[in-house]
Amino acid sequence: MKFPMDVGKDCARAWEIMPWTLQGSAPQAQDEWLTRHLVECESCRTEFAQQQRLRRAVALPPDIAVDADAGLRHLLARIDAPDIQETSPRSRTSWTMRALVAAVLVQALGIGVLGARLWSESQHPAYRTLSQPSLPAPQGAIHVVPDEAMKLADWNALLHSLRLRVVGGPNDVGAYTVVPAADTAAPDDTLRKLRAAHGIRLAEPVATAP
């Protein structure tokens, strides 16, 4: 038999319903109709028995041994591999990347000496660390390292509440350079609040003395 539909309309309908009845996903009325048809149709009974057998056979556990523990170890090693392209899950980079883009935009728009200096500073990020304040930072500048898990919204809210502005960063250790608004009275107070803020790992004043 090449074409199972040639045995009649009911048999064609029965043929179509079978897999879904076996799955338990066919509407009850269809199940009942199929049961009635099977009672009176030997051909469809045979087909249904074959379908049940097919389902049992396909549902047998796989006969190929693949070690889940080993596979998982390989996957985790791949995720944690020190390859920039492959180790940037969103949690670590998404908002930091956006903040970086914002900082670069600030720098690009900042006309004047400060902007130019920060721009040149950003060209050599690999040579700078927190302990090497290699260029004159603006008055009152603070290096801040937020936690990787800190949400962008929280970071923005914190900067806003302390009236701080990002003027650079992040550098290679994830530090941003922030400066207080011109009329901020107590820099020590700002520093203390930053250090106490949730999600801030480190806040250090930038040495501005010549």
Added chain:
Amino acid sequence: MNDADIDADATDRMLLQRMSGGDRAALAVLYRSYHGRLVRFLSRLTRRADVIEEVINDCFWIAWQKASGFHGDSRVSTWIFGIAYRCGLKTLRQHGDEPVEDDGREDRMPSHDPGEDRELRDWLAKGLKHLSADQRVVVELVYGLGHTLEDVAVIMQCPVGTVKARLFHARVKLRNTLPALAGEPPLQKEKTP
């Protein structure tokens, strides 16, 4: 979807959400819970254990990166099998003419099947041999994993009509190649015009 499916999907969603925050433990739980199903699913495309592991890890690598982009348009299982299917096809293409079908490199487990299971397995293997890769995938998704036509269409990224046609042709081929149950008369042959 029955209640068990709904519960399983809720758990999967919770795990995906934790994964989007970088939680490796959640990834491990999801990985283990899908491993057996994915091995069997992919065993319909290749018989090589190393290729199957490669595809599963590509699949979870993508799931890890895209967990935050899952908005629940489908069940998590539909989403994961869709990724696995595409990774599987891609890997098979990359392996080009390397043997990935039944052959000497087949990584079969030493069989501890009781006689009936072994017989059933051999019976199925005889039939699947005659199907295209896409037809074998549809058979596994419908009969093995219990997906609906609509789910299979999402997984294989094709119209429901295409899934219906694949399922239809797979069944006709299986019917024509698989011996009927022992003791039953070969009805199909008698009715062949």
